[in-house]
Amino acid sequence: MIKPLLFHTGRYFVMLGSTLRKPSNFRMYWKETVRQMYDIGVGSVTIVVLISVFIGAVSAVQFSYQIGGTFIPKYYIGYIVRDMTIIELAPTFTGLVLAGKVGSNMASEIGGMRQKEHIDAMEVMGVNTASYLILPKIIAAVVIIPILVSIGAFVSIIGGYIASVPFGDLTNLDYIKGLRSFFVPFNVVMMLIKALVFAFILTSVSCYQGYYVEGGSIELGKASTNAVVISDVMILLADYIIVLMLTT
Amino acid sequence: MIRCENIFKSFDETEVLKDISIVFESGKNNLIIGKSGAGKTVLLKILVGLLNPTSGKIWYDGHDFTSLNHKELQKLRNEVGMLFQGSALFDSMTVEENIRFPMDMFTKKTKKEKKNRVNYCLERVNLEGINDQFPSEISGGMQKRVGIARSIVMEPNYLFCDEPNSGLDPKTSIVIDELISNITYDDNITTIINTHDMNSVLEIGDNINLLHNGKLAWQGTKSEVLKSQSEELVDFIFASPFLKKLRGQAIDEL
Ligand SMILES: Nc1ncnc2c1ncn2[C@@H]1O[C@H](COP(=O)(O)OP(=O)(O)OP(=O)(O)O)[C@@H](O)[C@H]1O
Ligand SMILES: [Mg+2]
Numbered sequence: 001m002i003k004p005l006l007f008h009t010g011r012y013f014v015m016l017g018s019t020l021r022k023p024s025n026f027r028m029y030w031k032e033t034v035r036q037m038y039d040i041g042v043g044s045v046t047i048v049v050l051i052s053v054f055i056g057a058v059s060a061v062q063f064s065y066q067i068g069g070t071f072i073p074k075y076y077i078g079y080i081v082r083d084m085t086i087i088e089l090a091p092t093f094t095g096l097v098l099a100g101k102v103g104s105n106m107a108s109e110i111g112g113m114r115q116k117e118h119i120d121a122m123e124v125m126g127v128n129t130a131s132y133l134i135l136p137k138i139i140a141a142v143v144i145i146p147i148l149v150s151i152g153a154f155v156s157i158i159g160g161y162i163a164s165v166p167f168g169d170l171t172n173l174d175y176i177k178g179l180r181s182f183f184v185p186f187n188v189v190m191m192l193i194k195a196l197v198f199a200f201i202l203t204s205v206s207c208y209q210g211y212y213v214e215g216g217s218i219e220l221g222k223a224s225t226n227a228v229v230i231s232d233v234m235i236l237l238a239d240y241i242i243v244l245m246l247t248t
Numbered sequence: 249m250i251r252c253e254n255i256f257k258s259f260d261e262t263e264v265l266k267d268i269s270i271v272f273e274s275g276k277n278n279l280i281i282g283k284s285g286a287g288k289t290v291l292l293k294i295l296v297g298l299l300n301p302t303s304g305k306i307w308y309d310g311h312d313f314t315s316l317n318h319k320e321l322q323k324l325r326n327e328v329g330m331l332f333q334g335s336a337l338f339d340s341m342t343v344e345e346n347i348r349f350p351m352d353m354f355t356k357k358t359k360k361e362k363k364n365r366v367n368y369c370l371e372r373v374n375l376e377g378i379n380d381q382f383p384s385e386i387s388g389g390m391q392k393r394v395g396i397a398r399s400i401v402m403e404p405n406y407l408f409c410d411e412p413n414s415g416l417d418p419k420t421s422i423v424i425d426e427l428i429s430n431i432t433y434d435d436n437i438t439t440i441i442n443t444h445d446m447n448s449v450l451e452i453g454d455n456i457n458l459l460h461n462g463k464l465a466w467q468g469t470k471s472e473v474l475k476s477q478s479e480e481l482v483d484f485i486f487a488s489p490f491l492k493k494l495r496g497q498a499i500d501e502l
Contacts, residue, residue: 024322025353113338120298121336125350125402126325 012208018130019138019204029136036140040102044148047101048094052152055089056081056159064169074170078178081160086191090153092239095198098145099231103206106137107227110210111220119211134207138200145199146192153191190246197238202231249274250295250406250438255304257290264290266462268304274405275436277429277452281443282459283484288442289333291459292410295440296330297321308406326354329399333410333442335391337383337398343370344379347398354402369397373427389420396424400431407431407439413448421445425452446485449473458484474498 023029059081067076110133113119122129157179165175206227213223250272257265264287272278280288293299295306297313306313308324316324337346347366351357357365370376373393383391392412399407409428413421429452432439443449449456453470458481460466465480473485474495486495 028353116339117332117334117336118338120293121330121332121338123298124296124325124328124330124408125353126322126328127353 008208011212012204015130015134015208015211016204018128019134019207021128021131023131023135024128029132032132032136033139036137037144040098040140041144041148044098044101045151047097048148048152049155051093051097052085052090052155053159053162055093055152056085056156056161057163059084059089059156060160060164060169064164075174075178075181077160077164077170078157078175079181080178082157082179082183083187085153085156085160086187088239090156091149091191091194091198092235094145094149094152094195095202095235095239096232098148098199099202099206099235100228102141103202103227103231104224106203106206107210107213107224108220110134110207111213111223112210114211114213115216115220130211134204134211137207138203141199141203142196146195149191149195190242193246194239194242197242198235201234201238205231205234249307249309250440251307252295253305253307255291255294255306256302257287257294257299258302264462265294265301265459268459268464270457270464270467272438272440273455274438275433276439276454277432278438278440278455278457279443279449279453280440280457280459281449281484284444286459287462288444288459289410292408292440292442296328296408326350326402327405328408329402329404329406330408331392331395331399331410331412333414335383335388335395337391337394339383342380342382343375343386343394346383346394347401349398350402365401366397369401370394372400372431373397374423389416392416392424393427396427403435405437407437409439409441411442411444413443413445418447421447422451428452444484449485460484475502 060077063077063080064074067074110119113133119129119133122132161175164170165172170178209223209227209230213219251270253269255265255268256263268291270278280291282288290299294301294304311320311324313324337343338349341349344363344366347369348362351362351365355362366379367376370379373396375390375393375397378386378390378394383394386394396409396412399409407428412428413424416424425448428439428441431437441448441452450470450473453473456466456468456470456473457464458466458478460480466476466478468476473481476482482492482495486492
């Protein structure tokens with residue numbers, strides 16, 4: 001248990017070491033980065049929006065239920081939905097979902113290239129494959145995923161509105177009053193930091209899984225599953241560490 | 249010229265290569281032959297540095313390959329072309345983009361220069377006009393030839409071919425052998441070819457190296473094959489009873 005853990009951790013950092021080298025050809029890297037940005041952004045915005053609507057809606061309904069019969073004013077619903085999504089739900093949910101979507105995709109793309117000897121072919125040409133195949137993905141994710149998370153947070157707040165105001169839980173004005181109460185700008189910074197860290201984790205972990213895949217299609221499937229599972233665990237762990245570091 | 253000395257390679261417990269020392273000269277078709285599983289691909293991958301030998305030394309024209317630093321290795325790599333056993337064309341790119349890839353990555357050539365070079369390489373492998381097709385849209389033999397085109401696009405000094413004619417019909421096979429051979433002679437490059445194709449051995453074998461059970465079992469030229477008494481070689485080249493009989497007749501006639 002401890003030996004493979006050390007082995008993988010070590011190899012992961014060695015891979016990162018060669019990934020974060022100066023690119024041999026900026027134009028090729030840039031082209032690849034733009035392609036990845038497009039794939040991640042356009043490919044995931046729908047699912048992120050869909051999930052965010054529900055997160056906001058459920059938060060609103062649930063909080064409304066919890067404060068029922070207490071002296072907590074109704075307009076707190078807006079405040080709670082806003083902060084819960086910004087601080088925790090938008091970055092974490094989006095991170096977990098994108099690990100499943102983007103991460104598994106990256107692992108199987110790179111793993112397929114390893115198995116079909118595309119990576120060997122590039123290495124023989126003199127390409128630093130760890131860098132050329134992984135760096136554009138990391139940069140694209142680190143730029144695009146915080147944007148997706150911001151969209152997610154915004155949509156969640158609308159989701160909360162849709163789930164509470166039309167059903168008479170509280171008035172339009174109350175919800176907006178809640179949204180404007182106790183606003184701490186730092187929470188948005190925290191959201192962006194989380195999004196950035198999660199983006200880095202899910203791409204680097206997934207690419208690692210693909211880059212070192214061996215064997216055949218069964219191993220490729222396993223690599224893709226591992227990419228998701230390990231990314232998820234690391235994201236939750238990082239979430240906890242970030243919260244500890246930034247709030248205490 | 250590439251020289252390897254006392255190459256050993258083991259995977260876990262199993263020893264795949266035992267004490268291989270070969271000199272591969274430039275301007276010659278250097279063949280590595282042997283049964284399936286003999287270790288040809290492993291040896292080739294060690295020679296290009298995709299695998300590390302357990303022990304042994306490799307020289308590229310006097311440069312100690314294993315002790316090159318990152319920059320030197322990069323420079324040497326740009327002089328190496330390799331055709332993989334499964335072609336290894338990038339399937340998200342067209343034929344032209346595949347062939348152009350090393351130039352895009354490592355040269356500052358203009359669009360027009362690259363285009364001309366791609367067309368020249370496609371011409372050399374008799375595949376003009378398929379620039380915009382994807383690897384999945386062309387046949388296995390065509391993929392092999394595109395693979396060759398890609399491996400020569402940077403005008404390499406060292407060319408490695410892993411079974412360039414496996415899975416091809418005899419005619420195409422000969423075309424590919426001639427092609428590789430012409431490139432080798434014309435540009436005086438060091439070519440190393442893995443094969444278990446008997447025709448190739450007898451047609452283009454300037455320096456033939458037989459691997460058997462991980463050892464170098466026989467070495468010679470195509471004209472020495474027929475006269476050789478080496479049991480391993482006879483067994484490998486004249487595998488069928490019919491061919492053994494032909495060999496007997498040929499020797500009687502000599
Ligand atoms: N990565 C690896 N791990 C363990 N064993 C390996 C590995 N690669 C090759 N081998 C073993 O090394 C031996 C030689 O394999 P190699 O691929 O070099 O054969 P080959 O001569 O190229 O055969 P073929 O003509 O079928 O391509 C085989 O027995 C194979 O099982
Ligand atoms: Mg082989």
